[in-house]
Amino acid sequence: MGWSLSAVLVVVVSGCQQSSNEYQPPPPPKVTVATPVVQTVTQFVEENGETEAVERAEVRARVRGFLEEIRFQPAQTVQKGDVLYVIEQDEYIAAQSAARAALTAAEAAIEVADASIKNADVEVTRSNLEYERQKSLFDQDATTKSDFERAVANRDAAVAALNSAQASRSAALADRDKAQAQLEQADLDFGYTEVQAPISGQITRTLIKQGNLVESGSHLATIVARDPIYANFSISDRQALRLQEARLEGTTPSERADFDLTEIPVYLGRELDQGYPFAGNLNYIDQEGVDQETGTLALRAIFDNPDERLLAGLFVRIRVPVGELEDAVLLPEKAVSRDQVGTFVLVVNGEDVVQRREITTGARYGDMIVIATGLEASERVVLEGVQRARPGNPVTATNVTLSPVEMPAMDAPPEASPEAADAEDSASESDDAAAEAAPTERESAETAARPSDAS
Template structure:
């Protein structure tokens, strides 16, 4: 009986000090990152990849045979138009020129004598002091020697041309490449290249765009000159603008691409032939365009949408039509106005019609 009384007392004690359960705390709204939709003018462009091509490029080759006696250029250095590049031993060609000049002098002397003979005997033919046959022979000799002098003139011109070929000069100002033949080597006119010269300012950019963009290209090019933005993948802050100058006269049937060519100034030689470049052919510019980060675009069963946070911090689902992509942003054709806040991160936890917490905003 005593034990029962003690148990009842202990139970009554703990029963009086047991806390009542409290109600569970309401869950916090999901935390999201937002960005304001911006209204701006955007370029409408066709992206492509291309490479630089020298404005002028020449492989210096010999047109005569002989020993290479002098190299006037410096590898990797600039050479101006008209400056000597190399010299091939001119002595054999100078001798041929001298020989042609001497033969002409000989033939001119004989021609003058033949002309005097014709003039002297012309008055004697009628008196039969000189036969008509002999007089015709004198006249024929004059004509023959006249032809020989003209032939000598041609030989002299040819010899002068070949002698000039011994002194090879730069056809334009440009940058010399690596030396391919050393002094003392026998040069033949079989097409071997002595050195390459390339003009780098200005410089071309060759690239191609898909056939599907052909009509848009023609449409915009008919109204204005088009430009090309140049981007280096490894140097995103280095952007340059080139001018489109050539649309090739056919579309490649094997690739379905249209070869294009642009030109850009290159005074500091930042661009090099063969160098890879990313291009954007600017067709036009579109003003008053609503742009949002690409991360704000979502896809659902009804189509693409974005989550917009209104002034009360409530999430709204907006079905949107998206358009052009520019970098990490995308055009909103309809569904969102400039200045509205769109969710860019944390969409998975957001329920339309429910409040959210905006990261970085005072709650």
């Protein structure tokens, strides 16, 4: 009987141990979900472009000589009229002196000619009087023929002397004008020995070193003005029509006539910028219209650049607002995944079960993206924990609320925002730092998004 009781206890204990070793399924994974933001968004034309300095001028020598001084440092900001170089001046000082001497001599010759003219004029008057007297006497046979002929000769000689003096004065005047012109040219050449900045801006390094001989026309350096700065880009003929129609929609003929292209804002982003942190305005539309060979229309925008964050010659991204889309559905781009099948998001239904939605996307607005098709505005989309969620499996969902996206202005000329650019640069650095981890997380998300065998 005792043995039987022991056997029963062993059986009971064994049964308890087997019950405690049974598999316990883990709790549903935790995810964060939110319904999409539904709002009116600005539609854009997006193209690539290139920045260009508003002003660019080559600094060139205008006279020949040895380069004596260089009065700037590379990359220095210079003002229009600043003396940048000094060319040897001795030769041009001598030319000035020679021109002044020639001018003085010509002016002295004019004075001599004036005195000669005065004397000759007196002699002409006297000889004319004598001629008239002798003629009257000769007509009355009161004088000899030789006396009359002598009076005629004296009169003619006086007139010839006057004409000669006047000719000498004309020659002296011509010499003075020539000497004056030579002096003015000498003064100009001397002034050109100080090479001045033709515009204000930043100057490059010098192309000719001190002590070298420069010729008239030698390229010495270049000055570039980068504030403000241009961005050149082109849009297709279809985009041009879209922009025109969107901008003139609902306007009257008089409003169309008064339409100012500078009212169209333009946004710019550099290669490493997140988004478009620089704001400017359209500045020029090619007046020749659409290029028939390329089918594009050339445009130019202008941007304030006080801190010179935008350099000339940069390849940039351009965004121009062309219209508005009402009731657009937006999600954080991190909620969107992609695999070999296509682009998708994971949603959680009313029973907290994960489902996959195939979608198409539209324009991006910061870290948000438009969901063009495939998603209802009322559906809860997985934002955090995508890698833990599997279609067909339950989850524990925590609801959060997404904030609307701040849209850029459609019409009001925007103001440049260096602070925004700084923030974008910081965000870009953070994105770069996280880039290495992103592929692993995305791969996990794609694996988790595939339906499980059990489902």
